[in-house]
Amino acid sequence: MSDATPTPSAAPATPAVQVPPEFRQRVLERGRELYRDLPWRRTRDPYQIWISEVMLQQTQVARVDGRWQRWCERFPSVDALAAADAADVLEEWQGMGYNRRALALWRAAGIVSAAGGDMPTEARDLVALPGIGPATAAGIRAFAYDLPGVYLETNVRSVFLHEFYPDAVAVPDKDLVPLVEASCPADGSDPQDDPRTWYYALLDYGAYLKKALPNPSRRSKTHVRQSKFEGSHRQKRAELVRLLLDHRATDRRGIDLVTIAEELSSIEVESGRRKISACDVAALLEELEAEGFCHKIGDNWSA
Incomplete structure (x- = not known):
C-alpha cells in the first residue's frame, strides 16, 4: 500500500448553465405549431441531410426545395458523388451560392467513399472533412443520428437572442453556446423531445421570429452584412465558371482565352460595367x- 501523500481534491466544477424548463416547453410548443414539413426532414440518411445543410447555409428554403431533390437523384449517395466528374458537380450546383461549397462536397465525398462510404457519426471526424464546420457537423448528428451537440445557425441564434438577450446588441456566440448546449436533450430516448425534434423546433420558431420581428440575428456579434455581389470579383469568377460549364456541355475540347474573354466582357457591358481584358480573364482563370474549378487543355480552358 502506498504511503504517498494523497493528491488534494480538485476544486468543485463551475455549475453548468441552467436553461429554464419553461423556455424549452415554449420552444417545443412553438415548434409543433410552426412545423415545416420539408422534404429533407423525411429522411435520416446522413448523406442527404448533409447536402441539405450545405445548401441551406446560404440559399433560402424555397430554392433548396426542388434543387435538393434533383441533386439527390443525380448523386444519390456518397459513392455516387465521389465518382462524379467535378465539372458535373459544379454544373448541378449552379445558382446555389458559392461554387467552392460544391467542390468541398465532392472532395469530402471522395474521402468518405475511400474510407468505406459511411458518413462519420463523431463530430471530430465530421469537421475533419472539407467544408464541414461545427454547425454542419451538429446538424448531421442531430438530424441523422439523434445525437446532441451545439447546432448554432442563424435561426437557432435568433431564438436565443430573442429569448435571453431581448435588448442586447453585438452578443457574441460564446455567450450563446452554453445555452444552446444546455438546452439540447442528451439523447434520443424521448421521440417527442430528442435532439432532432428540438432543433427542428428551434429552426421553425427562429424562422417565424425573423418574419414577425426585426431580425433578431442582426443583434449577434457574428452578423455581417453581405457584400455587394454584382460587379464584384466573386461575381466575375462565378460567371466565368458558368461560361466554362456551358461550353463544356457542347465541346469537351474547351474554349480559347480570347473567346471566353469576349463573352465575359459582353456580360459585363450588358450589365452597365466596363469590358474586362483578356489579361484580367487569364488571371481569373x-x-x-x-x-480546382477549371483546367487547361492545350491553349484552351475547360471546367
Whole structure:
C-alpha cells in the first residue's frame, strides 16, 4: 500500500448553465405549431441531410426545395458523388451560392467513399472533412443520428437572442453556446423531445421570429452584412465558371482565352460595367485553376 501523500481534491466544477424548463416547453410548443414539413426532414440518411445543410447555409428554403431533390437523384449517395466528374458537380450546383461549397462536397465525398462510404457519426471526424464546420457537423448528428451537440445557425441564434438577450446588441456566440448546449436533450430516448425534434423546433420558431420581428440575428456579434455581389470579383469568377460549364456541355475540347474573354466582357457591358481584358480573364482563370474549378487543355480552358 502506498504511503504517498494523497493528491488534494480538485476544486468543485463551475455549475453548468441552467436553461429554464419553461423556455424549452415554449420552444417545443412553438415548434409543433410552426412545423415545416420539408422534404429533407423525411429522411435520416446522413448523406442527404448533409447536402441539405450545405445548401441551406446560404440559399433560402424555397430554392433548396426542388434543387435538393434533383441533386439527390443525380448523386444519390456518397459513392455516387465521389465518382462524379467535378465539372458535373459544379454544373448541378449552379445558382446555389458559392461554387467552392460544391467542390468541398465532392472532395469530402471522395474521402468518405475511400474510407468505406459511411458518413462519420463523431463530430471530430465530421469537421475533419472539407467544408464541414461545427454547425454542419451538429446538424448531421442531430438530424441523422439523434445525437446532441451545439447546432448554432442563424435561426437557432435568433431564438436565443430573442429569448435571453431581448435588448442586447453585438452578443457574441460564446455567450450563446452554453445555452444552446444546455438546452439540447442528451439523447434520443424521448421521440417527442430528442435532439432532432428540438432543433427542428428551434429552426421553425427562429424562422417565424425573423418574419414577425426585426431580425433578431442582426443583434449577434457574428452578423455581417453581405457584400455587394454584382460587379464584384466573386461575381466575375462565378460567371466565368458558368461560361466554362456551358461550353463544356457542347465541346469537351474547351474554349480559347480570347473567346471566353469576349463573352465575359459582353456580360459585363450588358450589365452597365466596363469590358474586362483578356489579361484580367487569364488571371481569373489561373486563380480558378489553382482552386480546382477549371483546367487547361492545350491553349484552351475547360471546367
